[in-house]
Amino acid sequence: MTNPTEIIPGVLFYSFLSKMRKEKVGFLEHSTLVLQVSGLFTLATATETISMTGGNMLLIRKNQLGEITKIPIDGGDYQTIVILLKEDLLRKIALEEQIETVQKYTGAPNILIPENDFLHGFFQSVIPYVKHPEAKITDALGMLKVKEVVKILLHTMPQLKEFLFDFSETHKMDLEKFMLSNYHFNMPVEKFAQLTGRSLAGFKRDFQKAFGMAPRQWLQEKRLAEARHLIENKHKKPSAIYLDLGFESLSHFSHSFKKKFGVAPTELPVNTLL
Structure with missing residues (x-):
């Protein structure tokens, strides 16, 4: 995303704006969890278009091409919290938690995550960092926040294990x-x-x-x-x-x-x- 506030270096980002913005994102390198705080978020890829409003969450698969449109609605502002689930961090989690995947992920590339109390509580815990971006958050704390949200995702939807921990190479496509x-x-x-x-x-x-x-x-x-x-x-x-x-x-x-x-x-x- 263009010019977001970086809350935890390379991990947690906060985007705020008061007018529509269309971004030619191009290559979405990392799996990404997006919490829509307010406004309308739309992701368009070659195969699908997904939209969500305040309170919705979307898990975006790594290695995609896409375009994001951000639109404030009902006279309000647009706000999004974004967590990058980088492969090196996921590999560390897989090693520490002894998580193994037995097959390549072949499911949907982008998944709307049902709202639940655990994820809601997690994002509430992130709000203080968003409100105080001047505070220098350590890499260690960033790693803990990623571990926490990954565990909550797996608890909420165990089938996401292949989505998150598929470290196989991109297959040779048409x-x-x-x-x-x-x-x-x-x-x-x-x-x-x-x-x-x-x-x-x-x-x-x-x-x-x-x-x-x-x-x-x-x-x-x-x-x-x-x-x-x-x-x-x-x-x-x-x-x-x-x-x-x-x-x-x-x-x-x-x-x-x-x-x-x-x-x-x-x-x-x-x-x-x-």
Whole structure:
């Protein structure tokens, strides 16, 4: 998430804002537990969209691509507490608690957690740290808070053991299908390789076989082709689509578009027949 308050370094974060914000999150590297304090939180991936409001909790699976939209509602503010469940911390917990998993996790990538007194009490215990971010919380205390919430999650939903403690490598997935669904996320080629279960060299080799060109070239052309379609046929404004198509700035998008098509995106004729 963009510019949250870091309460426990690398572990616990608090996000507050008073107006809508859409964030091209891209690569969600770590499993993450989100408590929605107030406002509307929406996570959109290539396969699903999940929304939640105040009092709801969501467990997000590691190694995903997604976009988060934060919206204050009913005249209030938007507030979220986020805990990153990093693999190194989960490995330590698995060793200390002698937790073993016998199979690879194949369930839902994102799970809404039913509200219960134990989790509610845990997040109430976090509030003092949120209210006093100037206090320097030690790494040891951060580890204790992660251990506590993991144990509560397992007590609440024992089936989450495979979700949390699957340390197997990402399986080698259908590269072509994956890229056609996720090309609009702005991230390094190395991350695309990781998400498809390949080394960088293997990813480039398989990509060339699937698409007949290098990944960066294909990504640029795919995004620009989609931009032209949206402007010509869907009457979208360049300023409304460039971020959603993986471009970092409007000027970069406009320059690339003109270089590809010989005309600025704002000068493109609109198809009025559709």
